[in-house]
Amino acid sequence: MLLTPQSASRSLAAVFTPIKSRGLVDEVCGRIEQAVETGLLTSGQRLPNETELAAALGVSAVTAREALSQLRTAGIIRTARGRSGGSFIADNVLPSRERALDQLRDLTRLQISDLGLHYQAIAAACAGVAARRSDAADVATLRSFIPTAEADPLHWRLALSEFLLEVAAIARSARLARELIRLQADLGTLTLLPCADAGYRTTTTGLLLDVAAAIEAREPAAAETAVKALVAATTDWLLTEQSKRY
Template identity: 45%
Template sequence: MRQDQIDGGARRAVFSPVDNRARVDTVVRRLGDAIELGLLADGEQLPGESELAGQLGVSTVTLREALMALRQQGLLITRRGRGGGSFVSLPELPAEDRLRTRLRGWSTEELRDLGDHWAALSGAAARLAAQRTEPEDLIQLRRTADELTRAQGAATRCRLYGRFHVELAAAAQSARLTREQLALQGEVGALLCLVLADDSCREEVADRQRGLISAVQDGDHATAGTLAERCVREPVARLVAVRLAR
């Protein structure tokens, strides 16, 4: 599979049709998650309303409502006139007190359950990637892992961590797993800022990611799956500890 197919897999999932339930909210979550993860770049112009509505399989009325909500959240800005349209506006680091307030809305049992679900998805994606990809197909995953190794800010680390799991699902050539990973980032991804700010956590995750990529390249699907699961379980366990401490 060509590199442009790997790079494009995650982006194609962003613009694939949404489901039939609560479509405005679904569009808001889909595009918002992609912006938070950096899959849609800061300053990037979205397709025109008619084209984007067609890609997502929604009416232009539904799309306009969703775009308005994203503007209210500060994730999009609109420019008028020639060359205008809707442009991505990457958010700053969520305030720590707001994240801790959000964390209090989760019980430890809910966090552990979500971690189990997330680990299962990432493990499945890693095993499939080990069976389906060629070494040259892992360039984007390596790039994201390398960026995480150097990243300093918690927000940047959080985005790169989430992006890695989305790109892993894309490398597995599974559109459904990719969409599931996107949805999970919106559900809990930002909370990981509370643990990825710690250098030791960042280093542990980066080490696991490098080992995971090597296992995928070697076709070792068992090791790849185990490492992918650990890449999720260990940060979530730290998040549970933060929740218990509060």
């Protein structure tokens, strides 16, 4: 089952804020892809026309048109002509294992391990502060993001990213939270791969429970250790998978 938008609202959040930076076309495309991944836009759904899309995202009509064209080429939307025409979210557009494997093939071991170190540093900083600042409601919310072992890989991937965002929310640091969102974007669909492995899911469930327990017990050092192990489980899995290429 896919996470419903309400429980995934934070990873979605960055999706819909107005865009000002460069790479506008890519940004628009990325946000629509994320909206699809998180279930807010679903297959068969009609997209706004380029004027409406441009107004909603604060970009020019030209940018919106280019983005729609790029999404069409990537097979994420399809366009129908005529009276009931328009752009629609295509079928089978959810992040796939094939796309994730393509992404993994493009990365070196150095890139993966360095990204892992950065991710560990930020996640550990969040967890340490969260252990000092958490209250009972925070811990209940955090535990609600721990998925069951039977959940499908897409659900797992979203739940893991939401869990770590919640740790950042409990830490109540806007800068750390923004950095975490950026790192998750850098990891992209890669994290889908380990989530398909039952062994990884079992290990990770234990680590998620450890992180939640340490935050609840207000033990910053234990929370940092547990969250580092959680990130390492992902990086180690990816490095092992990547080495099979050689």
